[in-house]
Every structure is written in C-alpha cells, then in structure tokens.
Amino acid sequence: MQIAIVLYKNFTTLDAVGPYEILASLPGAETVFVAEQTGPVLNDRGQVSIVATKSFAEVPRPDIVVVPGGPGEADQLENKALLDWLRAVDATTTWTTSVCTGSLALAAAGLLKGRRAASHWLALETLAGLGVEATGERVVFDGKYVTAAGVSSGIDMGLTLAGKIAGDRVAQAIQLMTEYDPQPPYDAGSPDKAPADLVEQMRTRSRS
Amino acid sequence: MQIAIVLYKNFTTLDAVGPYEILASLPGAETVFVAEQTGPVLNDRGQVSIVATKSFAEVPRPDIVVVPGGPGEADQLENKALLDWLRAVDATTTWTTSVCTGSLALAAAGLLKGRRAASHWLALETLAGLGVEATGERVVFDGKYVTAAGVSSGIDMGLTLAGKIAGDRVAQAIQLMTEYDPQPPYDAGSPDKAPADLVEQMRTRSRS
Numbered sequence: 001m002q003i004a005i006v007l008y009k010n011f012t013t014l015d016a017v018g019p020y021e022i023l024a025s026l027p028g029a030e031t032v033f034v035a036e037q038t039g040p041v042l043n044d045r046g047q048v049s050i051v052a053t054k055s056f057a058e059v060p061r062p063d064i065v066v067v068p069g070g071p072g073e074a075d076q077l078e079n080k081a082l083l084d085w086l087r088a089v090d091a092t093t094t095w096t097t098s099v100c101t102g103s104l105a106l107a108a109a110g111l112l113k114g115r116r117a118a119s120h121w122l123a124l125e126t127l128a129g130l131g132v133e134a135t136g137e138r139v140v141f142d143g144k145y146v147t148a149a150g151v152s153s154g155i156d157m158g159l160t161l162a163g164k165i166a167g168d169r170v171a172q173a174i175q176l177m178t179e180y181d182p183q184p185p186y187d188a189g190s191p192d193k194a195p196a197d198l199v200e201q202m203r204t205r206s207r208s
Numbered sequence: 209m210q211i212a213i214v215l216y217k218n219f220t221t222l223d224a225v226g227p228y229e230i231l232a233s234l235p236g237a238e239t240v241f242v243a244e245q246t247g248p249v250l251n252d253r254g255q256v257s258i259v260a261t262k263s264f265a266e267v268p269r270p271d272i273v274v275v276p277g278g279p280g281e282a283d284q285l286e287n288k289a290l291l292d293w294l295r296a297v298d299a300t301t302t303w304t305t306s307v308c309t310g311s312l313a314l315a316a317a318g319l320l321k322g323r324r325a326a327s328h329w330l331a332l333e334t335l336a337g338l339g340v341e342a343t344g345e346r347v348v349f350d351g352k353y354v355t356a357a358g359v360s361s362g363i364d365m366g367l368t369l370a371g372k373i374a375g376d377r378v379a380q381a382i383q384l385m386t387e388y389d390p391q392p393p394y395d396a397g398s399p400d401k402a403p404a405d406l407v408e409q410m411r412t413r414s415r416s
Contacts, residue, residue: 014229014386021222021359024253031255040248040259045232047239049259051248100387121387138391150387151229155360160393172396173406178222179308179329179358181397182390183346185368188380189389198381 001165003031004062004089006102007041007052008082010075014151015068015099016050022158023064025174026166034059036081044070056085061092064161068154069100069119073126076105083109095161097146099154106145107132115142120150121191122206136190152189155180209373211239212270212297214310215249215260216290218283222359223276223307224258230366231272233382234374242267244289252278264293269300272369276362277308277327281334284313291317303369305354307362314353315340323350328358329399330414344398360397363388 005020016033024031032054035041040049065086069076076082086109090096098106103119106112107130116133118140119126127134138149139157148157159180163171175181188194213228224241232239240262243249248257273294277284284290294317298304306314311327314320315338324341326348327334335342346357347365349372356365367388371379383389396402 012229013225017221017225020256021220024255031253033256045239047232048228048241048261051257051259053256138387138389149389150385152363152386152388152390156391156393163393168394169406172394172402173410175392175394175396176399176402176406176410177358178360179346179397180360180390180392181346181357181395181401182360182388182392183364184383184388184390185364185371186376186380186383187389188383189387191384193389194380194384198377198384202381202384 001026001028001030001064002062003029003064003066004034004059005031006065006067006082007033007035007050008075008079009042010044010070010072011041011068012070012100012151013043013048013050015102015154016066018152018154019066019099019158021178022155022162022174025177026162027170032059056081060089062089063093064095065089065093065097067098067102067105069102073101073104073123076101077108079105086111093144095144095146097157097161099148099157100150103127103147104130106147112145115145116140117142117145117147118149119147122203209234209236209238209272210270211237211272211274212242212267213239214273214275214290215241215243215258216283216287217250218252218278218280219249219276220278220308220359221251221256221258223310223362224274226360226362227274227307227366229386230363230370230382233385234370235378240267264289268297270297271301272303273297273301273305275306275310275313277306277310281309281312281331284309285316287313294319301352303352303354305365305369307356307365308358311335311355312338314355320353323353324348325350325353325355326357327355330411
C-alpha cells in the first residue's frame, strides 16, 4: 500500500505531517513524499522545507494520495503539474484525500464535481464555486474522496481513514501511540465556536 | 523572539511540526529549524527529512526552544551535541520546551532536576529515573520549562504557550486559523482511556 503525501511550494506543514504521522503507522504502508521534482520543498512561511524523495513521474500508481493545503489559493488552483498528476493517479487510487485547501486542487482537477467536500472554513466559498457541495464538516467521506477542514483536521482525517483501512483496533493503537487525546486550552477552533468578532477579523484579514 | 525547533536524526515529525505550526504564527516570531549541522535531518521512520537551516553554533541565544521526541531513547539521552547545546542556550531562554521523549533530553541535560514534567506515556518511568517528577498530564508548566506528553500533545503545548506569550485572543486566532477543533473518531488517546489490553500490548511491544 503506497501512500503519497504531496508537496508543493507554499504548502502548510501540519497539513502534510498530521495525516503522514497517522497513516505511515498503518501495517504494510510505504509512505513517500512526492513533488513535481525531488528535493526540498519550501513551506508557506518560507521557513522550513520537507524533502520530496520522489517526483510525480516516479509515483504513477499510489494507493492513497494526500494533498495538503496552503494559504495561497493559486498554488492549488493553477498548479498544472499537480493537477495533471492528480487526474492521472486518481484513475487507480483507492483513496484520494486532502487537508485544508488541498480540496481546491482536487476540485480544480475535476475530481470533486457534484461531490460533498470539506476545506478550510475561509475557502468554502471558493470550493463551492468549483461545483462542489462544500461543507463546514471536519472530515467528509464521499466515495473514495476524503477531504478535511483546515490544517489540524488532517489528523482526524488520517485516523478515521486508518480505521476504515485497517479496522478500529489498529486505528486505536495509532491514536494511543501518538497520544492523540486533545485538550485544547480554548474552544475557538471553528467559526461556529470562536468569538464572532474574531471570526470577522480573520475573514476581513483573509480578503486583504 | 527567536523560536528554535530542534531536529536530530530519528526525531518524530509531528512532535516538531505540531508546535511549529502554532508558535510560528505568533506576532514577531522568527522560527528556525536547528540541528547539529545544517541540511536535511531524517525522521524516525527514515522516510522524510526536514531541512535544518541553522546549526547549533549559529543559534546561541534562542528565546524559545522546542525539543521533539523520537522512539529511540538513546537518541535523546546520549546525544552529546544536543545536550551540550541545550545546557548552553537554556541559560538565556525564556521558555525551554519539549514534546514526547524530548523531555528525556532536557532531563539528561540536567535541566529538569526535581521538576514536574511530561513525556510519552511509555517513557514516564525512564523520565522518573532521571530525577524528574514524571506525570501523565498532557501539558506541564514548571517555571520556564514546558513539557508535553506524546507526539500530538505538542499542539496543545504550543497553543497553551502561545496564550501565555501573546494573550488569549492571539492564541484563539491561531486555533481558529489552524481549525483546531479536534474530533477524534475514537477515545483511545491515552493509557487511561484506551482498551486495557491494547495498552498492555503496546507496552509489551515497546519492551521487545
């Protein structure tokens, strides 16, 4: 079972690493970090690179694809090399997945037409504009397409998918070993729960 | 405010990236990935490298240090270059922090003597053996030392610390933008909550 975690310039680090840490624990998993070209790929803050060990050309038939998001929507929507590769490999994947605005790439590749899908809460309008039934849910399964909401939701996506693939017991073992017993000090992790003026402030900032 | 995320061979990726994603969002933060030498540092599964952009010698006075863990305790306990650097920079840090078995390195460096600290649940005995009051809590503050439990707990650590540094409003904004509204599909994320036989199985496996 080959799991391809996609990297592209300006990706958000936790989007990729959250599901990686969970899914790479699956029995029989071979996990590869893949990008247009091998080598270091710089993240959205320009501060850290993760090394892609395979190029798109070297990974023609992954079983699972994970597309992380990033703050610049053009990086997903206009990334021809990424979109072409996604279309090609999706023909044979078992699961095609995304975190955060990674779903914009899946949608731009034409893979989510008429399907339900999640994204970062600030990207739901853009996602809907691509002919997708965009929803604010945290993890959305629609056929073999699994999409998650913003950044940290990739951990929940990974764990849910791990359970579907390998059963509850294996997924629980992964949860236990990664000690995923979240205890956030605030309850502001979604636009429904955060203070309304903070939500508005972030929405305004994202438009500027 | 310089935040140094430490890398060393066999580190666990999410241990480093969880707090990175949170703390790098702090206003005025300059985040660097630092290791004994610059260049790619391979993770615990040998699958992925994160690039260290600075060497220990180039980061002599970070304000915040984050030490991730990894599954091989020798990597923390016998890593002389790491321990020497931790001792040196701790003299001037505002916060010295760890995730998972990163606290073993802090303890081995002599920084946690007589203090309360967290670690991965499977490493608490080892931590206690180093003269530390080891606790199964998820995030532990003792003076300027902030230690977290296993792997994913670094996100809670980062967010709690963000609140102390920049106030609740800023921390809530970071939680909202990373959409950290956890919804794990199971409740097996700590040894108190996971099925008892699964906990025993993992304990036995960790000793073999």
